[in-house]
Amino acid sequence: MKPQKEVKISSWAAHTTTGVSVTLALLTLGLIAMIWIAATAESRRMMEKIEISVVMADNVSDQRALAICNAIANTRFAQNVRYISKKEALENWKETTGEDLEYVFGVNPLSPEVAFTVAAEYSTVGGVEGIKRSVSAVDGVAEVGAPDSRLIETMNSNIRKLTIAFIVIAAIMLIISFVLISNTVRLSIYSKRFTIHTMQLVGATDGFIRRPFIVANAVVGALSGLVAGGLLSAVLAASSSLGFDQLGSLVDWVWMVCVDIGLIVGGAFICALAALVATTHHLHQDYSELFK
Numbered sequence: 203m204k205p206q207k208e209v210k211i212s213s214w215a216a217h218t219t220t221g222v223s224v225t226l227a228l229l230t231l232g233l234i235a236m237i238w239i240a241a242t243a244e245s246r247r248m249m250e251k252i253e254i255s256v257v258m259a260d261n262v263s264d265q266r267a268l269a270i271c272n273a274i275a276n277t278r279f280a281q282n283v284r285y286i287s288k289k290e291a292l293e294n295w296k297e298t299t300g301e302d303l304e305y306v307f308g309v310n311p312l313s314p315e316v317a318f319t320v321a322a323e324y325s326t327v328g329g330v331e332g333i334k335r336s337v338s339a340v341d342g343v344a345e346v347g348a349p350d351s352r353l354i355e356t357m358n359s360n361i362r363k364l365t366i367a368f369i370v371i372a373a374i375m376l377i378i379s380f381v382l383i384s385n386t387v388r389l390s391i392y393s394k395r396f397t398i399h400t401m402q403l404v405g406a407t408d409g410f411i412r413r414p415f416i417v418a419n420a421v422v423g424a425l426s427g428l429v430a431g432g433l434l435s436a437v438l439a440a441s442s443s444l445g446f447d448q449l450g451s452l453v454d455w456v457w458m459v460c461v462d463i464g465l466i467v468g469g470a471f472i473c474a475l476a477a478l479v480a481t482t483h484h485l486h487q488d489y490s491e492l493f494k
Contacts, residue, residue, distance in 0.1 A: 220419070223386040224426035224473060227379040228465050232434045234372050235461045240452040241368060245361045249325035250281060252349055256316040256337055259344040264288075266342050267314040273340070274316055279324040279333050286315040313344065326358060327351045380472060387419050387476035395484045402485065412481045416474050423473030424466050431462030 256274070258267045268285060275283040286294070291312040296302055324333060334346045391398075394415075401411050438458055 220386050220390045220473075221422050221426050221429075224383050224423055224469060225429050227382045227386075228427050228430035228469050229433060230375060231379050231468070232430050232461055232465050234375050235464065236434060236438075236453055236458075238368065238372060239457045239461070241364070243452040245365070246322045248357065248361065249322040250319050252320045252325050252330065252354060254318055254320060254330070254333060254337070255347040256318075256343055257345040257347070258313045258315065259342055260313055262314065262342040264314065267316070270340055270342055271316045274318060274337065279321050279329070280318040281321050283316065283318040286317060288312055288314055291315055325354065327354050330354060383423075383469075383472050384476040384479075387473050388480040390419075391415055391477060391480040391484065398481065398484045408482075408485050411485065412478060415481045416477045419477035420470045420474035423469035423471070425469075426473075427466035427469030428462075430469070431465045434458070434465075435462060 256270070258270070262270075264287065267287075271283060271285040274280050291314065320330060320333065324330065330348050330351070334348055337343060338346050398411055435458055438453060438455075
């Protein structure tokens, strides 16, 4: 009875060691996924800060200006559409410059305006130029103002460079994590190579021998993914109290759940695949090779 207990304790210890190693590797992958989501959201937020202002002609009525505003609001390229009346435009001018144009000219010389930010999909030089042409062609529009094309191109170029750099880093970390998990599983199965050989001697088929190793390691991988996902979710939940207020706004819970599911499924798959490869390797070894 005692030897059997020792075997069980040894088996649990081996699975625990494997689980801890796999959890740490999956934590790294999960953290990379969270950073990727946050970086993508921040890049999108930066691209959606491009603002376009549409100045109406002097003879345009308030009703026509509002109609143009509503038409812009219904397009795919416009977000956060704001209508600025003549009175509001005058107050903004007075607040910005300290100059009262109505007192100087006797009348309010400013026209109604429509201001909106551009959707991320249109925040390129070509996209903004296309929006300017489209809006300028509307009857009643006098002028369309947008940021300089060089500024837009510089912003997009920096975002592209950061994206490429992050993809390279993420790919390297993914490979390292996969190798670490694979080696951990292979080492745990290596310690049972004599058991595998003994099962072969008594006539067990390859599938029968592989199955428990694959299932056990898949369960360990899934549990490791669950623990890693739980830890990352806890960090996200406590981000505001830890002083990372922006993390919660950049990584929403829908994406966090996707990351958690990905870690569970990915952990199970990688561990099962590593177990399959390792057991197959030992199944094809001669008895003399087991001592190497």
